[in-house]
Amino acid sequence: MSNKKFCIFGPSYKGERxxxxxxxxxxxxRMGLDVYVLPKRKLLGYIDENxxxxxxxxxxxxxxxxxxxxYFRMVTGIIDGRTKxxxxxxxxxxxxxxxxxxxxxxxxxxSFLLRPDPNFTKITNMYLLSQNGIPNIQTWFFLNKKQVLxxxxxxxxxxxxxxxxxxxxxxxxRFDTKEEFIEYLKNEESIIFYPNIIQxxxxxxxxxxxxxxxxxxxxxxxxKRDPNKIVANMxxxxxxxxxxxxxxxxxxxxxxxxxxxxxFAGVDIIEDKITGKRYVLEVNLSPQIFYSTKYSNxxxxxxxxxxxxxxx
Numbered sequence: 388m389s390n391k392k393f394c395i396f397g398p399s400y401k402g403e404r405x406x407x408x409x410x411x412x413x414x415x416x417r418m419g420l421d422v423y424v425l426p427k428r429k430l431l432g433y434i435d436e437n438x439x440x441x442x443x444x445x446x447x448x449x450x451x452x453x454x455x456x457x458y459f460r461m462v463t464g465i466i467d468g469r470t471k472x473x474x475x476x477x478x479x480x481x482x483x484x485x486x487x488x489x490x491x492x493x494x495x496x497x498s499f500l501l502r503p504d505p506n507f508t509k510i511t512n513m514y515l516l517s518q519n520g521i522p523n524i525q526t527w528f529f530l531n532k533k534q535v536l537x538x539x540x541x542x543x544x545x546x547x548x549x550x551x552x553x554x555x556x557x558x559x560x561r562f563d564t565k566e567e568f569i570e571y572l573k574n575e576e577s578i579i580f581y582p583n584i585i586q587x588x589x590x591x592x593x594x595x596x597x598x599x600x601x602x603x604x605x606x607x608x609x610x611k612r613d614p615n616k617i618v619a620n621m622x623x624x625x626x627x628x629x630x631x632x633x634x635x636x637x638x639x640x641x642x643x644x645x646x647x648x649x650x651f652a653g654v655d656i657i658e659d660k661i662t663g664k665r666y667v668l669e670v671n672l673s674p675q676i677f678y679s680t681k682y683s684n685x686x687x688x689x690x691x692x693x694x695x696x697x698x699x
Contacts, residue, residue: 393420397460406677414688456494499648525587545588594657597640606683607632621678
């Protein structure tokens, strides 16, 4: 695949959020690919005079027809610069992926975008995983505070509240008692409950991150949670150590990614320190690999580019 053109689509390629992009970009360059980055804001969708739906790059250096492989990165949402509100634009990105693959004949990763029913929220993914025998933590979904207060008798404490969208561990809160939670709901006037989810708190010292590419675990870490933090995310200042995953961990991670049809996934698995039972916390569709690379000493970006070259 030497001298083939590889385009990373989605990011603006600046700031801390793009460190994983830089790793993939640099790895692809080292491995002989011509690499381009196309931000979402430089993509134009339109219907032409013949009624045909098309897309065009607003970057004059990027001609969609001339690119061989596209990698979609961080395309599940966009943040309003003024209000900081987060909007989902995934349906448009699915349309673009299908246009590239089915109309232009291009290779697209992650290929789950091409499925008839791609899933892209924690809730839809949890549904698919649970339907296929993957152990999920007991979870509740509510639309507003009134609904939550009315059905508190269903909920087993302690609990965790977290956003249904990926936030790298931000916005997660823990409540040990029903009374504490009720007080929070009554006093926090600005809270918009949806799309938060409630989960039973699993007692733990951290959790596992397994990076899955294709049907292989290429890196595995134990993320040790700081006792003063609720989450074990490395982006929130927690440390991690590389591990050799046991067969159960490996199979759970690979099976979860396969069920969701994800080629490149970051699978988070938590183990109850009291019962020893393991649960899949989340399957990240666009895993941040900066910290996973740093702590595992595995060039995850190179492993991914090798996968692309082999499949393409």
